[in-house]
Amino acid sequence: MTARATRVLVLTLLAGNFFEILADHKQLKAGFNLFSKEQDVHLGQEAATKAERDLPIVRDRAITDYIQGIGRRLSSQPQAGGFPYTFKVVNESSINAFALPGGPTYVNTGLLRAADNEGQLAGVMAHEIAHVALRHGTNQTSKANLIQLPAMIAGAVLGGNGSMLGQLSQLGIGLGANSVLMKFSRSAESEADLLGTQLMARAGYNPIEMARFFEKLEAQGGRGGPEFFASHPNPGNRRKAIEEEIRTLPQRNYAEGESDGLRRIQAQLASLPPTDRDARAQGIEDTRGGQVPRDGQVPRAREATRPSDRLREFQARDFSISYPDNWEVFGSNDSAMVTIAPREGIVQARNGTSTVGYGAIMSFFYPQYNDGRVDLDRDTRDLIAQLKSSNPTMRADGNSRRIRVERENGLLTTLTSESPFQGESEVDLLVTVTRPQGLFYFVFISPRNEPKQVRGVFRQMVRSVRFPD
Ligand SMILES: [Zn+2]
Known part of the structure; x- marks a missing residue:
């Protein structure tokens, strides 16, 4: 083939491709x-x-x-x-x-x-x-909007009873035809x-x-x-x-x-x-995790690691945040949900599901109304309702307060509930922020009577949140 013919061929191919695109x-x-x-x-x-x-x-x-x-x-x-x-x-x-x-x-x-x-x-x-x-x-x-998802990812990393699939099926999200x-x-x-x-x-x-x-x-x-x-x-x-x-x-x-x-x-x-x-006919219906729980282990809060105030940064897909350098990230840079916690802060229930007793979770809540467009007040209320339905002991401690997170409007809500650590109660500091893809939420979970320094780490984390433009 001559050089000219080759050129024509290449151009034709490129053009074909271009029009296809x-x-x-x-x-x-x-x-x-x-x-x-x-x-x-x-x-x-x-x-x-x-x-x-x-x-x-x-x-x-x-x-x-x-x-x-x-x-x-x-x-x-x-x-x-x-x-x-x-x-x-x-x-x-x-x-x-x-x-x-x-x-x-x-x-x-x-x-x-x-x-x-x-x-x-x-x-x-x-x-x-x-x-x-x-x-x-x-x-x-x-x-x-399963608010247990971020903790589930952590539980799957830690192994034990809960594979990701097993935990999902505990939440009613198995692989059967109707899930x-x-x-x-x-x-x-x-x-x-x-x-x-x-x-x-x-x-x-x-x-x-x-x-x-x-x-x-x-x-x-x-x-x-x-x-x-x-x-x-x-x-x-x-x-x-x-x-x-x-x-x-x-x-x-x-x-x-x-x-x-x-x-x-x-x-x-x-x-x-x-x-x-x-x-x-229902070949893949039953996907329960179904492993036998270990007995005699009652997790206690004092075993959990208090957050250090030396922070390092984690970049997730749709946000970044700084976190205590003695805590661990469970999640991926390419996902939009993450748990950041000390290992001892993650408590695995007998049925394989995981909850965070000490640590933080970040994720997005998908608005159920309004065509997926976020409304800070309404969606925060919906999210709190969801949190309460997954944990009936949860109570809001007063009203939500307006705050700024990066340059965005946000709300800070203080919740309290029973802790997964035996005999403890916990404080859940919930920060919600309007984002185009959904309501961003950050929950900082710690036992109730922790020293003031812990609250300071929470504030530092909130200030460090960045969203890509
Ligand atoms: Zn289909």
């Missing part, structure tokens, strides 16, 4: 999320290990290779978010598929049988990949359809096959459709939305059919053992 104007961004991407991966792998103990995973090489080939073709697109995806086939006759946070994706043999062509199968897989890429599982868990982590909202479904459409088009599959397959499943009603729709509720007007999205994508000629491979694999399914549907 322009055309993908429906940029879908992951919503409110307190978890880091790594925590998604960690949680999903824990869940996958647990789920696979109960699920009849197909080991047949040809079937597995086939699904992995389609999965890789879709998940290698940049919009899939670079998660470590894996694809496995489950020997289940129900027409279903699911994906766990961070990438583990499962397709039932029932779904393989039901698809008319590879595009339809790819459509469901693209839809599942989109849920992972948009982080819908942890997004919905974050929006549930917050796995049951998607209609708006999440629409987003997954749109991103799935983009993934299919980029991978060379005709996205309309996704819409056709969903229509077919719906028409089937009782015969297999509902399993998928139980965790993926139909947002309505699916076909129209997908068609509109296709019109925004660059014109492509999709290979029709692509069904020879699928036919071969469908024939191969006959060699698998019969499915045992009843026993496994």
Whole structure:
């Protein structure tokens, strides 16, 4: 090729790419999320290990290779978010598929049988990949405003009874079909359809096959459709939305059919053992942590380390704060929730859940009204109500006071409650601040009769809070 021809080719490729970027104007961004991407991966792998103990995973090489080939073709697109995806086939006759946070994706043999062509199968897989890429599982868990989450992250780091997944299931966020982590909202479904459409088009599959397959499943009603729709509720007007999205994508000629491979694999399914549907219909329902608690250990406050007033800085995803250098950070620079506490300040209950008896937690509260826009007074009241419902002994000590945190408006509320340390009560100093993504909150927890110096450390921490512009 001549130099000129090479230049023309390169320019053409660049231009093609450029227009594609322009055309993908429906940029879908992951919503409110307190978890880091790594925590998604960690949680999903824990869940996958647990789920696979109960699920009849197909080991047949040809079937597995086939699904992995389609999965890789879709998940290698940049919009899939670079998660470590894996694809496995489950020997289940129900027409279903699911994906766990961070990438583990499962397709039932029932779904393989039901698809008319590879595009339809790819459509469901693209839809599942989109849920992972948009982080819908942890997004919905974050929006549930479980104020126990930051302590849970600490408990998971410390080990003992509480894995992250086990603690989540104690909070009612397991992996069963109806749990917050796995049951998607209609708006999440629409987003997954749109991103799935983009993934299919980029991978060379005709996205309309996704819409056709969903229509077919719906028409089937009782015969297999509902399993998928139980965790993926139909947002309505699916076909129209997908068609509109296709019109925004660059014109492509999709290979029709692509069904020879699928036919071969469908024939191969006959060699698998019969499915045992009843026993496994709820294959991943039970995910309790369920370890035996250690007896005879009654944590006491005096074992906890008082905060030093030498501070160091921690940078989280959406804020930074200085903290006592003899305390430890439990969280990640990429997440929006963190516990900073001495190890002895974290108390693990018998059921595996963790609470902070001495230390601080920081996170964001997702406003339940007002379209996610923050209202300092109302959302602080909601947050306090949430704190009280998780700890019935909690009382507000007078009214909230206005304060400034960095340059933002904030409130300081003093709460008291029983301490997880035996025979103690505690003071919880709550600071709330309006931020665009939600109500930022910082709770400083200490036993009631601690020396004045401790209150001074709290004030220093509040003054050190910074938000990125
Ligand atoms: Zn879905």
